[in-house]
Amino acid sequence: MPRHSFSISYYFVLVVAIMAALTSAQGVSDTGEKDGNAIYDAAKTLSPGNYVFKSATSKQYLSFISEGNLVVPKSSHHPRVWEIRKHEEKNKATKYWTARGQNKAGNEKCISTRWTVGDGQGGYPDAAVLWQCETDTKKHDTGGYDPIVTEKQLWLAVPDPKHDGYFKIISASHLFDMIPTCIDSKTISGGTKLTKCKVDTDKKSLLWKITKVD
Numbered sequence: 001m002p003r004h005s006f007s008i009s010y011y012f013v014l015v016v017a018i019m020a021a022l023t024s025a026q027g028v029s030d031t032g033e034k035d036g037n038a039i040y041d042a043a044k045t046l047s048p049g050n051y052v053f054k055s056a057t058s059k060q061y062l063s064f065i066s067e068g069n070l071v072v073p074k075s076s077h078h079p080r081v082w083e084i085r086k087h088e089e090k091n092k093a094t095k096y097w098t099a100r101g102q103n104k105a106g107n108e109k110c111i112s113t114r115w116t117v118g119d120g121q122g123g124y125p126d127a128a129v130l131w132q133c134e135t136d137t138k139k140h141d142t143g144g145y146d147p148i149v150t151e152k153q154l155w156l157a158v159p160d161p162k163h164d165g166y167f168k169i170i171s172a173s174h175l176f177d178m179i180p181t182c183i184d185s186k187t188i189s190g191g192t193k194l195t196k197c198k199v200d201t202d203k204k205s206l207l208w209k210i211t212k213v214d
Contacts, residue, residue, distance in 0.1 A: 029179045036176035038199040043095045043156040044167070048086055050214045051099075052079040055185040056166050056207035062183075062192070066103040069130045071111055072187045081213060082111070085136040087154055096154040096172055098136045108133045113152040113173040113181070114191065125173055128183045129191035149173070157210055158199060166207040168197060182206040 029035065053062040055073050062082070063074035074080075080101065087096035099111045110133040117123035135153040154172035169183040171194060182197035185205045197206055 028177055032174075032177040032179070035180055035198050039156060039158055039170055039175065039180055040095060042158045042199050043170075044159055045093075045095050046084050046086070046097050046157055046210070047212070048084055049212050050081045051084050052081055052211050052213055053169070054079070054209040054211070055205075056163060056209065057205045058185050060185070062208065064101040064103065064109070064130065066105075069103055069109055070191060071128055071130045072192050073185050079213075087136055095156055097157075098133065098153050099155065100133050108137075110135065110153045111155065112148065113171040113194065115152075115173075124178075125171060125181050125194050127188045127191040127194055128171075151175070160207050162202075163204075163207055165209050165211075167210050168201070168206050169208055169210075170197065183208070 054060070055062070058073050059076045060073035061075060061079040063072060063080040064070075064082075065072060065074065082099040082101055085098050085100070087094050087098060100108055102108050109130040111128055112131040113125045114127040114129045115123050116126040131148055131153070133153065134148045135150050151172040151174075156170045156172060156175075157167040158170055160166045160168065171181050171183075173181075179196045180198060181194040182201070183206070184193040184195040185208075186193040186195075195203070195206060197203070
């Protein structure tokens with residue numbers, strides 16, 4: 001084999017190996033599409049309205065803390081009410097939904113998926129946080145910031161087979177190409193922790209009792 005052919009082949013293999021390593025580091029999953037479809041198929045369609053989310057482990061409600069605009073499990077006696085809006089794509093209903101509330105200043109915020117690059121390897125979704133609502137709302141004022149990716153404000157509710165009325169709340173962000181993430185009952189700087197999960201993940205800290213209050 002000519003020397004230049006060997007060099008080209010070597011560098012091609014090297015580039016492929018590097019790209020594969022980066023893909024793995026960023027959490028891209030070989031079963032991503034399969035896992036995403038399984039989650040979407042299992043998800044329950046929530047009707048529009050007002051809801052409360054109660055942790056199966058801490059018994060605390062997912063709350064909106066106006067100071068700092070934080071979404072965290074907080075009080076077990078004073079539930080925070082969230083407005084759920086169904087998401088449509090091309091005028092067709094989906095199982096996705098957004099959850100929103102207002103802070104003391106009257107500004108509307110939506111539960112959103114935060115992406116962090118803290119691992120130095122491309123990043124990953126690490127927390128449920130509160131950002132201004134840009135999905136399922138008529139007003140699309142970004143306030144001068146880059147628009148929020150729609151999927152980062154969309155969620156799915158997957159019922160748990162062992163605990164009646166309890167659900168995993170799963171982010172739509174990278175649902176079909178990375179390992180899915182669920183809202184945990186643990187807090188993290190800036191919000192509530194997102195934990196890797198699949199449709200059959202059996203972890204009680206990922207379960208929330210979703211109750212409609214109107």
